[in-house]
Amino acid sequence: MSAIRERISKSREQNDRIKVLRPNGAAPSLRANFARCAVDLAVEHHSGLIRVVEAGEYGTAAALLRPLPESSTAAFWFMYVATCAEIRALSTTGVENANADIPMLGDMARALVPVFPPIQTIVDGLKKGGQAKWLHKYTHGGTPQLIRRSPGWTEDEVMLTLLRGDMFAVLGACLETVIAANPALSAYAFRRRDQLGEEMTLLFGVPQIPQQPHCLPASLTDGCGSPFDSGKS
Numbered sequence: 001m002s003a004i005r006e007r008i009s010k011s012r013e014q015n016d017r018i019k020v021l022r023p024n025g026a027a028p029s030l031r032a033n034f035a036r037c038a039v040d041l042a043v044e045h046h047s048g049l050i051r052v053v054e055a056g057e058y059g060t061a062a063a064l065l066r067p068l069p070e071s072s073t074a075a076f077w078f079m080y081v082a083t084c085a086e087i088r089a090l091s092t093t094g095v096e097n098a099n100a101d102i103p104m105l106g107d108m109a110r111a112l113v114p115v116f117p118p119i120q121t122i123v124d125g126l127k128k129g130g131q132a133k134w135l136h137k138y139t140h141g142g143t144p145q146l147i148r149r150s151p152g153w154t155e156d157e158v159m160l161t162l163l164r165g166d167m168f169a170v171l172g173a174c175l176e177t178v179i180a181a182n183p184a185l186s187a188y189a190f191r192r193r194d195q196l197g198e199e200m201t202l203l204f205g206v207p208q209i210p211q212q213p214h215c216l217p218a219s220l221t222d223g224c225g226s227p228f229d230s231g232k233s
Contacts, residue, residue: 003155004053007162011050014166014192018043018173021185029223031087032179035078039172042071046169053162058153059145061161062138068165069135070105072172077108079178080115080217084224092228105135115217160204167196178219190214 022043027033045068052060078087091098102108106126113120125132137144148157173189176182191214200206 004158004162007159008050008054011046011053011162011166014170015043015047015050017188018169018185021182021188022173022176023180023182026229027179027227030225030227031078031082031084031220031223033227033229034082034087034090035075035175036179038071038075038078039176042068042075042169042172045071046165049165050162053158058158058161059138059148061158061165062145064139065161065164065168066105066135066139068168069171072168072175073105073108073112074102075172075175076112076116077102079175079219081108081111082220084222087224156204160200163196163200163203167193167200170196174216178216186214 022039027036045064049061049064049068052058052064086100089100090102091100103111106123109119109126110123113123122132124130126135134144136142170189170192173185174193177186177189190212193212197206197209201208
């Protein structure tokens with residue numbers, strides 16, 4: 001399992017680097033505040049995934065593969081799609097039974113297609129019988145989880161879990177660069193995204209992703225009001 005330990009080290013290095021490069025201080029608006037919270041949650045999920053892999057709890061790590069992209073996708077939804085009416089309707093307290101909340105993963109992804117057309121692949125994959133339904137199955141204890149209780153997870157499966165987690169997390173980090181200019185984070189996150197894509201192709205035969213810009217399109221400009229917190233501690 002030395003390969004897994006080496007991969008864990010690379011994942012932890014990514015998580016630590018992103019934490020250092022992400023900004024401190026208050027977000028510039030209510031929209032950005034929610035988006036930044038979503039990125040922060042994605043970074044935490046990524047850290048948690050790494051920790052449970054370190055503990056040998058591979059099923060739990062796989063279960064985190066859905067909430068991680070949900071958080072990253074929510075950040076993009078806030079910055080590119082959400083209306084001010086939708087954002088202002090959200091609770092800014094810790095209430096658990098608020099009437100309004102963010103959409104489900106598939107709905108957010110579908111709304112983002114006009115801005116990021118390649119996301120259509122994810123939208124299609126999340127449909128019934130789609131190629132991305134494994135996200136749900138790992139989180140909700142479907143058969144892909146159950147049959148791996150014995151004899152267990154293979155080294156390649158654990159490596160793929162870490163790689164997927166790294167990719168989902170770095171995409172969330174990229175979103176930070178549209179909230180506020182961050183040359184250091186841009187230089188790292190987009191390069192890291194490309195490296196992970198190449199690694200997935202090399203190790204698992206995943207189709208090569210066409211070269212993507214090292215920047216994101218301009219986001220919505222209406223911030224929808226003042227932020228509700230003072231930023232990261």
